[in-house]
Amino acid sequence: xxxxxYFAWVRELIGLDEERVEPPAGAKVADVVASLxxxxxxxxxxxxxxxxxxxxxxxxxxxxxTPVGAARELALFPPVTGG
Amino acid sequence: xxxxxxxxxxxxxxxxxxxxEQAGGGAVASFTGxxxxxxxxxALQLDHYPAMTATQVDRIVEQALSRWPLLEVRVxxxxxxxxxxxxxxxxxxxxRHRAAALESCAFLIDWLKSAAPFWKKEYFADGSSRWVExxxxxxxxxxxxxxx
Numbered sequence: 578x579x580x581x582x583y584f585a586w587v588r589e590l591i592g593l594d595e596e597r598v599e600p601p602a603g604a605k606v607a608d609v610v611a612s613l614x615x616x617x618x619x620x621x622x623x624x625x626x627x628x629x630x631x632x633x634x635x636x637x638x639x640x641x642x643t644p645v646g647a648a649r650e651l652a653l654f655p656p657v658t659g660g
Numbered sequence: 661x662x663x664x665x666x667x668x669x670x671x672x673x674x675x676x677x678x679x680x681e682q683a684g685g686g687a688v689a690s691f692t693g694x695x696x697x698x699x700x701x702x703a704l705q706l707d708h709y710p711a712m713t714a715t716q717v718d719r720i721v722e723q724a725l726s727r728w729p730l731l732e733v734r735v736x737x738x739x740x741x742x743x744x745x746x747x748x749x750x751x752x753x754x755x756r757h758r759a760a761a762l763e764s765c766a767f768l769i770d771w772l773k774s775a776a777p778f779w780k781k782e783y784f785a786d787g788s789s790r791w792v793e794x795x796x797x798x799x800x801x802x803x804x805x806x807x808x
């Protein structure tokens with residue numbers, strides 16, 4: 578079971594802080610994003626443009642084509658704007 | 661030596677600099693980021709990924725410590741609601757000589773902007789708000805350190 582956490586406008590559009598999914602074996606981050614995008618209109622708005630999304634697996638930044646593997650937490654968010 | 665803090669509270673630049681001056685080097689450099697009061701901005705909201713932020717900032721600090729001969733690094737990044745004129749971020753470095761202190765501060769703030777999980781939302785006087793868009797220039801400024 579993978580916990581997916583959202584931040585910034587991704588969280589606002591989806592309307593949830595987090596949710597759980599059961600990705601199929603061998604799934605990449607992009608596959609999880611694509612299946613989540615179908616859950617609601619908000620999900621579609623937030624997740625359909627991969628170019629605007631960044632991800633972290635177990636609190637490490639990863640590219641969207643990274644396999645989920647045994648990770649427990651996937652975070653999805655816009656490019657960061659700190660500093 | 662290093663100190664990393666992610667906090668809602670304000671901080672004292674003087675106290676941070678004093679701690680760096682105690683490190684025994686000949687050089688202390690720092691950068692303080694302030695909320696710009698542009699247009700009719702009322703406040704910034706700094707959102708972050710609590711489970712990741714401190715460890716990711718720590719990784720950035722470790723990179724600075726491995727690249728330059730530093731005696732001490734101190735980083736503070738605030739989160740939550742911040743009004744124009746408020747301090748957002750502090751990075752400071754102490755070294756034996758100035759080049760390491762100055763260059764590592766520039767490195768630290770470039771990386772904090774593009775490699776730490778913070779997001780800014782702007783609130784305006786007319787009640788509107790918007791998430792700050794990442795600037796391609798910020799990622800370019802981080803990437804230039806890979807080629808340096």
